[in-house]
Amino acid sequence: MTSRNPMTHPPFSTCCSIVPPYLLDAVTRAGDTDLKAVAEQTLHHDHELRTTRTSTTATRAASGPQDGYTTVHRDIYDAANSTTLPGSEVRAEGAPPTPDVAVNEAYDGLGDTWTFYDQVFNRNSIDGRGLGLIGTVHYGRRYDNAFWNGEQMVFGDGDGTLFGRFTASVDVIGHELTHGVTQSTANLVYSDQPGALNESISDVFGVLVKQRTLGQTADQADWLIGAGLLMPGVQGRALRDMLHPGTAYDDPRLGKDPQPADMAHYVQTTSDNGGVHINSGIPNRAFALAATTIGGEAWKGAGQVWYDVLTGSQITAQCDFATFAQLTVDAATSRFGASSPQADAIRQAWTTVGVLGGGTAATRSATQPAASDPLVRVARSGGFAGVVREATVRLADLPDPDAATWRSLLGSGAFQEFEAAAPAESPVRDDFCYTVSCPAHDVDASLSGQTLPDHVRDLLERTLTSGRPTVE
Template identity: 55%
Template sequence: MNNPAVFCSVIPPHILDRLAQHEDPAVYGPARRTLEHDAQLRTQRRITTVRGAAAPTGSPSDKPDRTIYDAGHQETLPGTKVHAESDQPSNDATVNRAHAGLGATFELYLKAYGRHSIDDSGLPLVASVHYGEKYDNAFWNGEQMVFGDGDGELFLDFTLPVDVIGHELTHGVTQYTANLDYFGQSGALNESVSDVFGTLIKQYALGQSADRADWLIGAGLLGPNVHGEALRSMKAPGTAYDDPQLGKDPQPGTMEDYVRTSRDNGGVHINSGIPNHAFYLLATALGGNAWERAGKIWYATLTGGELDKDAQFADFARLTAATARSLYGEGDEIQAVLKAWSQVGVPAT
């Protein structure tokens, strides 16, 4: 397993690019600082990637091993240790939310899929909170989670949505399994897999069946005056926000509207709407708890060893169909998988 040649963050560059052009310093200041910071980290990730990462060596446990650090609004990681696994709840709500979100992620992977932490070998879960000054992002850097506090106007504290925490930690799961290239369709699959398991972590934590879930990513993250409900919608890609400052959600839901762009590693945060929508269609067609049949098909496809690093949407679709058949035979599951991909315009046979 190699470290990914990328730095995976939750706020797409197209949102920050737009905010960086704003005339109000209160809007463009945090956005420009966040963009500059993220570009720097991406470069560092490419350099460290060449060295690769050691194979997992931990001893799997059914209990998480979580440590939270406080970056103190600096950009040096990890910061000051403020919370260990056995500690009582902190007086800092952000620390408690980070601790709980790491736990919710560990729980879903263990209980639903028998996976022991991110690397399946009991990897300790580390997070740093209060990172940077009005830093408008959260990211997985190949080793740990990092959370900004947001600017307080457009984006609130990044520990608020548990699916954002699950999304970022799932980049780690992908890193230790299929290690999908972070460009074009394989990059959009990388992002989509993180959205899928991010929403499953939220649904599992809330005990929500597929028909009761909101299928939003990052609900509760946008400030009170932003015209929008989340960062992305798996149910209706392209409808998560439409705001004078953030712009309009550009995600397509089908291949008919696939976006060809050189920005954002070939539109990884935009075209991820297509496989996202396919998963939503599958999960709601099957009904019940989405982390069960639909989630198991996606998880087995991601971790089964057949998925190439440069897989395209059609490759992933075909593998999900093969996985559904091997797990469930010629029943409702395989038919629902084929129909879901067909509805978004991706061939699965």
């Protein structure tokens, strides 16, 4: 056990000072020795929290060394039905179970997921660098969701009528943590096809965590996501069925499972970030079909191939279904051989769901954004605090003057000129750095804030605040 812990508190811990610093400052000047010592300690502690938070965020932004734990390190917090994160710590790594079942489920689920990535893929935590795992339970009141906010997992209790607590299914915990794996690897954009792939990859590794924890082969597995979440009386088996998308539930209060099982039924929508939780049914089914055809323990065949692609050098943040499918066929070929059962099964699975083969061209033209309405990704990093912000937007979703300005900038080669004009050496200290990417216009520019015209910098800032979320 050589756990190193340079980060004694998680990134959000600045919220726990009830007494403000200016008041503590006054106490240290007032004269009472005991009070002064306590106040100084508190001030020092708060300062440590603030600087820890800043340096941690900056480190993550720079993809530098991370938390550096060499064994699993979990911290479970209780939001006590508030929406303040992370809440109060209720179970640290190595501590015994608490009377609260949600706390223990979160703790165990994080451990199962960490062990899965460690033992199957030799991956040290979700970022590959020993990131400490943080989970908050009892988030909000009757909150019907769980999410990954970029730094930690958050679980609601459910409404108690349709959904129970979101810690109850280990595949949900594996799903949320895998968003962290994707974030630190392929970093798939969270909208449309790359977003649906992002969702599907979380389902894939979430369900593999469950299967490995239960010791199930592909044939024995139920391929359900969130089977333990639905309350008795709900007409359904789970939230999603990877092998039979669209059949997980059909309930008068919930409606019917909207997932398509193949490309012929791909759902065009602007809601749900372009249907990321809907169209993920298609790659989900491709995975489940491939895994059940290959047989045995799914993480060793199809799971290994999906992991190779996710962590490989070929995948891009804008990857669509057809590109991803071909990458899995290529990865299966290089790992198992071109005519291996694994490569055959994977190729056949993608053909069955209509992603590879005859339907591909029509599918792509139907689902790729038109050139006149491209996706633009803006990210801002750097700055004194080192906080990264990013947004992916469709120009049509922006207010008109901004959309028009974007179109003229993208079409005129302006971003390439801004990039070329920035001084390569001696950048402004604490300056913001922006990246603007728009594959439709062949733009992928890194820009430094101080060298941009004001109206362009303002446009980027407005776009950052109007963007869709990139994680859920």
